[in-house]
Amino acid sequence: MTEKNITLKIKRQDTPSSSAYWQTFEVPNKPFANIISCLMEVQMSPTTVDGKTVHPVTWDSNCLEEVCGSCTMVINGRVRQACTALVDNLEKPITLEPMSKFPVVRDLQVNRERMFENLKKVKAWIEIDGSHDIGEGPIMPDQDRAKRYVMSECMTCGCCLEACPQFTLDNTFLGASTFNQVRLFNLHPTGEMRKEDRLNAVMGEGGIADCGNAQVCVEVCPKNIPLTESIADIGRQTTWQAIKNLFTK
Amino acid sequence: MMNRKKKIIIIGGGLAGLALAMKFCERNGEVTVVSYQSLKRSHSVCAQGGINAAIDAKNEGDTPEKHFYDTIKGGDFLAHQPLVRDMCYQAPAIIHLMDRMGVAFNRTGEGHLDFRRFGGTLYNRTAFAGATTGQQLVYALDEQVRRHVHDGAAKTLEWHEYLGAVLDSEGICRGAVIHDLRTDEIYALQADAVVLATGGPGQVYARSTNSVVNTGAAATTAYMQGAKYANGEFIQIHPTAIPGQDKLRLMSESARGEGGRIWVPRDANDRRDPKKIPESERYYFLEERYPLFKNLVPRDVASREIYDIVYNQNLGISGDPMVYLDLTHKSREFLDNRLGGILDIYTKFTGVDPRETPMKIFPAVHYSMGGLWTDYGPDNDGLIDHGSPRNQMTSIQGLFAAGEADYQYHGANRLGANSLLSCIYTGLMMARGIMNYTDSLEKSVEDIPSTVFDDTRAHWQNRFKDIKKMDGAENPHKLHHELGDIMLANVLIVRDNKSLEKAVHAINDIETRFLDVKCLDTHDWANPSPSFINQLYCMIHLSKIITKGALMRDEFRGSHYKPDFDMNQPKDFDPHEYIDYLEQKQYGEVSVKKFPADHLDYMKRFEANNEKWLKTTVAQYKDNQPEITYEEVNTSLVTPRPRKYD
Structure with a gap:
């Protein structure tokens, strides 16, 4: 028998510089309820358990089916997407907090700009000549494609970075998701042509050598991306690149 | 000719917007992509199964012409044929381009692209990347646009919302009013053209397969500024x-x-x-x-x-x-x-x-075949002149639409795996036309008095000030769900005029109650409440377009099913009989002996129905209501005929 009502304890913050505070809400439990539908209930009647009417909680979300990466937050102490967090499977009361490794924008919203900037740093793209019609792409074994596909499902959600002990609010560590992108593009026949640029970008401060090998990234990845394999592989590729640099630069 | 780079504002960071951004940058244009959220999170990521192109990798005899026919037939002949044909002929090049950009498409034993079956065709025509094809395509285009941002050619305004077009005294679009969703600042941007690549309107139904951002608000605002909205009643379930x-x-x-x-x-x-x-x-x-x-x-x-x-x-x-x-x-x-x-x-x-x-x-509820009315420039071969400035232009000069936000490619029902194609196709195809449009302008945006921009900006600033002052009894989110419930109950798979009339009244009630909405949050930092109230207002108007279009269209075509007007195709009917019938008609009255009586009767009714209803629905905003008129459909390439799939 499931409960009639769900209690949500939510960590709130009005602006990036103001201090955080907690509020508790009670929402009706409905079939298939997830954290998003609970937050929608709060929007429809934004009153705390103390009977105080407040402004509705704000959060990021879009696709609600775990492909866009928007609605990452810390639920009962664990970082994950709110859409796939089904209420029936969660300990009650449920606590919701914003991710701690990114600056809070407001309530459960954080600024993940750093992740997108890192994609630029490592040139996470294929350098095509142009989008005009110049025929087929490179032929590729399906096994290689399958290997790349798993990596390319990364939705820049930030779970791996939230869990990583090395990644902090104020350092420059690139983190597992970025290393995984380097591997993804280095594995493509055209992408490989710019392999050196990407490997040079992950050397030095904040780079691959700073990884403490805690291996928690892979545990929290909602897409089961083999992040530790990616890190190990990029570690090896970078070592070879460093040796090569010694002789060529 | 102007002495600077041509600059456009693209609203929306899904497949259509990103494809155009990439192409326009390559043509040495200056692009600003405005997105409601971070790029990479648009609704295009939700597309799963694949993208169509008649590459005939399985040696089944598939051709772009067959893809064209399947698409037109799937859409119950309501789509403009030259556009659909051009899209289908471009499709193989589009797939190869996406493949070159690194999309992890599934492959055959020899390492070529693999294809699978999808609805409405008998060919293996759908390229796919696992079952997250939309996500993979968005990422590939996003990566290319990110590269252009890195190189300084493109700029992104993420966490910004489009509020409306800036129209000059001649009604030409000269820019857009943008709302910073973090700082709450509202300002006007100048551009040579503005493109709405803002996706579909599934949120009008509150619960659908669509994402949270798919409110249709940008397209509806364009409609309220005078743009035509076409085929709104055709909603894919x-x-x-x-x-x-x-x-x-x-x-x-x-x-x-x-x-x-x-x-x-x-x-x-x-x-x-x-x-x-x-x-x-x-x-x-x-x-x-x-x-x-x-x-x-x-x-x-x-x-x-x-x-x-x-x-x-x-x-x-x-x-x-x-x-x-x-x-x-x-x-x-x-x-x-x-x-x-x-x-x-x-x-x-x-x-x-x-x-x-x-x-x-x-x-x-899944997809809107309808959307902003857009124009096109046909060539002499039954295809599209890609240089025509008319391509994808709405009825407001200088305001363009692409992707699900437009209406032209899917007729009365879209075939699976054609939406990703139409999004990327429109984005790529329209770039040259916009360049040419810019060249054709007599006055450049610099010649437009600054008051034009100031006034439009002030209009929206006042609108948001007024919204923040709303202090009634209605919760906007509850009202949204009530609107969705009305639409789900009355404007869905099976439609009848009594329910549709009921829906029209119920929507009017919602509109009245909207005046009594409470703005739940009046902060000026990262406050989604005023934006949502503005979007709700748009959704109310969009629901009117959909419902009135459905009420007025007394026929059964594609996704618009009114059992009262079902012509009941005889079980043993063959659509080719109809082609025969039309041919024989050229020589005078068709003899009753030529066809079984019920077939002949059906074909006559079918023909008469097409006379009346094979038309594009056009909604225009008049006196707070949609005024509906009808336009001819371009059926110059294949003869419309009864659909049959058994």
């Missing part, structure tokens, strides 16, 4: 979705493309575990009713049949509005490789593994 509180999640057509079968127990009281029900006691109703296309009939057909099974035959599983979608006869390895992404979604949201147990699914 996807046959297979997973029930949910916050959203009805899509279960891709590719599940059936890879062999998934739809069935219900033959006995309505059969409550056994589905795996324990023997083959002979299962009703594979699509296979029995459509022996040629089987489970891969087009979406409008499949949704109607599921509706019939559940509500007319009362055969829903355990009396609930659900049917089985069964993949359990396929091996785990095969399923993981080709459908892993969507099967994981099902498992995560229901706790049931579809590799072991048949899925329970039901139709849900």
Whole structure:
């Protein structure tokens, strides 16, 4: 028998510089309820358990089916997407907090700009000549494609970075998701042509050598991306690149 | 000719917007992409099954011409034919481009692109990247645009919302008013052209397969500024979705493309575990009713049949509005490789593994074939002149639309895996036309008095000030759900004029109650409440367009099904008879001896109905209501005829 009502304890913050505070809400439990539908209930009647009417909680979300990466937050102490967090499977009361490794924008919203900037740093793209019609792409074994596909499902959600002990609010560590992108593009026949640029970008401060090998990234990845394999592989590729640099630069 | 780079503002960071951004940068233009959220998170990522191109990798004799015909027939002949034909001819080059950009498309043994089946065709025409093709395509285009941002050619304004177009004294679009969703600042941007690539309007129904941002607000604002909105009543209901509180999640057509079968127990009281029900006691109703296309009939057909099974035959599983979608006869390895992404979604949201147990699914609102009316420039070969400034331009000069936000490519019903194609196609195709449009302008944006921009900005600033002052009794989110409930109850798969009239009145009530809305949050930092209230206002107007269009269209075409106007095609009718009939008509009255009497009668009725209704619906904003008129459809390439899939 499931409960009639769900209690949500939510960590709130009005602006990036103001201090955080907690509020508790009670929402009706409905079939298939997830954290998003609970937050929608709060929007429809934004009153705390103390009977105080407040402004509705704000959060990021879009696709609600775990492909866009928007609605990452810390639920009962664990970082994950709110859409796939089904209420029936969660300990009650449920606590919701914003991710701690990114600056809070407001309530459960954080600024993940750093992740997108890192994609630029490592040139996470294929350098095509142009989008005009110049025929087929490179032929590729399906096994290689399958290997790349798993990596390319990364939705820049930030779970791996939230869990990583090395990644902090104020350092420059690139983190597992970025290393995984380097591997993804280095594995493509055209992408490989710019392999050196990407490997040079992950050397030095904040780079691959700073990884403490805690291996928690892979545990929290909602897409089961083999992040530790990616890190190990990029570690090896970078070592070879460093040796090569010694002789060529 | 101006002395600077041509600059455009693209609203929306989905496939259409990103494709255009990339192409325009390559043509040395200056691009600003405005997005409601971070790029990479647009609704295009939700597309699952694949993207169509007649590459004929399986040596079945597929051609772009056949792709064109399937698309036109799938859309019940309501789409403008030269555009669809051009899109289908461009499709192979588009797939090869996306492949070059690194999309992890599944491959054959020899390492070429692999293709699978989808609805409304008998060919393996759909390229796919697992079952997250939309996500993979968005990422590839996003990466290219990111590269242009890195190189300084493009700029992005993420967490910004489009509020409206800046129109000069001649009604030409000269820029856009943008709302910073973090700082709450509202300002006007100048541009040579503005492009709305803002996706569909599924949120009008509150619960659909669409994402949270798909409110249709940008397109509706354009309509309220004078742009025509076309074919609004044609809303696609996807046959297979997973029930949910916050959203009805899509279960891709590719599940059936890879062999998934739809069935219900033959006995309505059969409550056994589905795996324990023997083959002979299962009703594979699509296979029995459509022996040629089987489970891969087009979406409008499949949704109607599921509706019939559940509500007319009362055969829903355990009396609930659900049917089985069964993949359990396929091996785990095969399923993981080709459908892993969507099967994981099902498992995560229901706790049931579809590799072991048949899925329970039901139709849900999915896509709008209608959208902003846009123009095109045909060439002399039944294709499109890609340099024409008319391409994708709305009825407001200088304001363009692309992707799901426009209306031209899918007629009365879209075929699966054609939406990703139409999004990328429009984005790529329109770039040259916009360049030429800019050259043709007599006055440049610099010649426009600054008051034009100041006034429009002030209009929106005042609008938001007024919204923040709203202090009534209605919760805007509750009102949104009530609007959605009205639409779901009355403007869905099966439509009748009584319910539609009821919906018109109910929407008017919602509009009145909207005046009594309370703005729940008046902060000026990262406050979504005023924006949502503005979007709700737009959704109310969009629901009027959809409902009035549906009410007025007294026929059955594609997704718009009114049983009262079903012409009841005779069971043994062959669509080719109709072509024969038209030919014979050229020589005078067709003799009653030439065709069976009921066929002849049907064909006459069909012809008369097309005379009247094979038209584009055009809604224009007049006195706070949509005024509906009709326009001719370009059917210059293939003769419209009755559809048949059995």
